[in-house]
Amino acid sequence: xxxxxxxxxxxxxxxxxxxxxxxxxxxxxxxxxxxxxxxxxxxxxxxxxxxxxxxxxxxxxxxxxxxxxxxxxxxxxxxxxxxxxxxxxxxxxxxxxxxxxxxxxxxxxxxxxxxxxxxxxxxxxxxxxxxxxxxxxxxxxxxxxxxxxxxxxxxxxxxxxxxxxxxxxxxxxxxxxxxxxxxxxxxxxxxxxxxxxxxxxxxxxxxxxxxxxxxxxxxxxxxxxxxxxxxxxxxxxxxxxxxxxxxxxxxxxxxxxxxxxxxxxxxxxxxxxxxxxxxxxxxxxxxxxxxxxxxxxxxxxxxxxxxxxxxxxxxxxxxxxxxxxxxxxxxxxxxxxxxxxxxxxxx
Ligand code: NAD
Numbered sequence: 001x002x003x004x005x006x007x008x009x010x011x012x013x014x015x016x017x018x019x020x021x022x023x024x025x026x027x028x029x030x031x032x033x034x035x036x037x038x039x040x041x042x043x044x045x046x047x048x049x050x051x052x053x054x055x056x057x058x059x060x061x062x063x064x065x066x067x068x069x070x071x072x073x074x075x076x077x078x079x080x081x082x083x084x085x086x087x088x089x090x091x092x093x094x095x096x097x098x099x100x101x102x103x104x105x106x107x108x109x110x111x112x113x114x115x116x117x118x119x120x121x122x123x124x125x126x127x128x129x130x131x132x133x134x135x136x137x138x139x140x141x142x143x144x145x146x147x148x149x150x151x152x153x154x155x156x157x158x159x160x161x162x163x164x165x166x167x168x169x170x171x172x173x174x175x176x177x178x179x180x181x182x183x184x185x186x187x188x189x190x191x192x193x194x195x196x197x198x199x200x201x202x203x204x205x206x207x208x209x210x211x212x213x214x215x216x217x218x219x220x221x222x223x224x225x226x227x228x229x230x231x232x233x234x235x236x237x238x239x240x241x242x243x244x245x246x247x248x249x250x251x252x253x254x255x256x257x258x259x260x261x262x263x264x265x266x267x268x269x270x271x272x273x274x275x276x277x278x279x280x281x282x283x284x285x286x287x288x289x290x291x292x293x294x295x296x297x298x299x300x301x302x303x304x305x306x307x308x309x310x311x312x313x314x315x316x317x318x319x320x321x322x323x324x325x326x327x328x329x330x331x332x333x334x335x336x337x338x339x340x341x342x343x344x345x346x347x
Contacts, residue, residue, distance in 0.1 A: 006053075029077045041111070043083055044085075046082050098131075111269065128167055163321045176216075177256070179216075187214040231255055231258035254271065284312060286309075
């Protein structure tokens with residue numbers, strides 16, 4: 001029943017059922033070698049407990065890799081609440097989750113993820129101090145999107161330097177899928193650097209903003225992945241690199257913020273075979289968790305955060321070099337580098 005592949009070196013798995021509030025949640029702690037585990041809390045209408053459990057296991061392991069590659073003193077963890085974020089939210093439910101997190105004595109630090117909002121996090125924070133990404137309070141770091149976008153911009157520059165031998169983005173074309181929180185800040189950097197920006201979105205208002213402020217050109221949503229560009233930057237949805245899209249990709253670089261861009265690991269091989277340089281998503285989009293970490297581990301210091309966000313450039317160059325040297329895809333190389341970082345700290 002349980003996908004055994006999702007159990008890989010996890011340290012702790014807890015199930016919480018609070019009958020009064022209706023809370024049903026899993027908290028998975030994958031690894032704490034580098035520090036307390038951290039990762040967002042997701043609220044999703046899973047069909048059953050097993051699906052929720054597998055998601056918690058998969059996502060918590062992903063957070064270990066992401067935090068390790070970002071150079072953070074954090075391990076990987078994740079909380080998932082089984083419920084509909086539109087109809088099942090209540091103060092009692094989030095307080096019960098706060099008590100659940102508190103019972104782990106700091107082994108897991110939570111933050112916002114799909115289905116959750118700042119108000120929910122503030123309620124959780126009334127029961128536990130192990131919450132980050134709060135809108136206000138002593139060390140509140142606020143919206144992580146500008147930091148995520150800055151990291152992606154640094155990552156795009158690394159990919160452009162490595163693949164095209166160029167130091168700036170001036171005169172290059174970058175196609176951005178999704179101009180929401182992250183995409184919009186990213187376009188600002190790209191435009192500021194003299195890049196030509198192509199955008200697609202399903203919300204007209206977001207497109208209008210990009211046209212007005214960054215001189216962007218609109219591309220229909222069903223054309224953005226195949227449009228000719230120097231860089232394709234997916235900043236909307238996961239699994240957009242799949243069997244249906246991979247043959248039509250028309251950019252030598254894929255570097256964007258969306259989580260889980262490859263439908264599965266084998267698509268990394270296919271990108272490599274096509275000569276397309278892929279910046280592993282969890283490495284390039286780590287700016288947000290870096291900022292949250294700044295809040296979670298002590299006195300928030302924006303210089304510390306910016307230094308780590310800048311370093312995404314170097315981390316990606318290492319991945320690209322090793323991928324080429326070993327002729328293995330960047331997504332697999334990134335996973336291995338993360339595992340090495342975690343293993344070495346244990347030794
Ligand atoms: P968002 O919801 O603000 O923006 C997503 C945008 O994509 C929206 O404008 C939406 O209309 C658009 N969109 C949806 N479907 C689309 C489609 N088919 N074609 C084109 N556009 C489409 O989300 P966000 O916070 O900007 O995050 C974007 C991505 O980055 C997500 O995958 C998220 O998980 C990931 N991410 C975000 C952060 C962060 O700091 N916000 C950090 C790490 C990863």
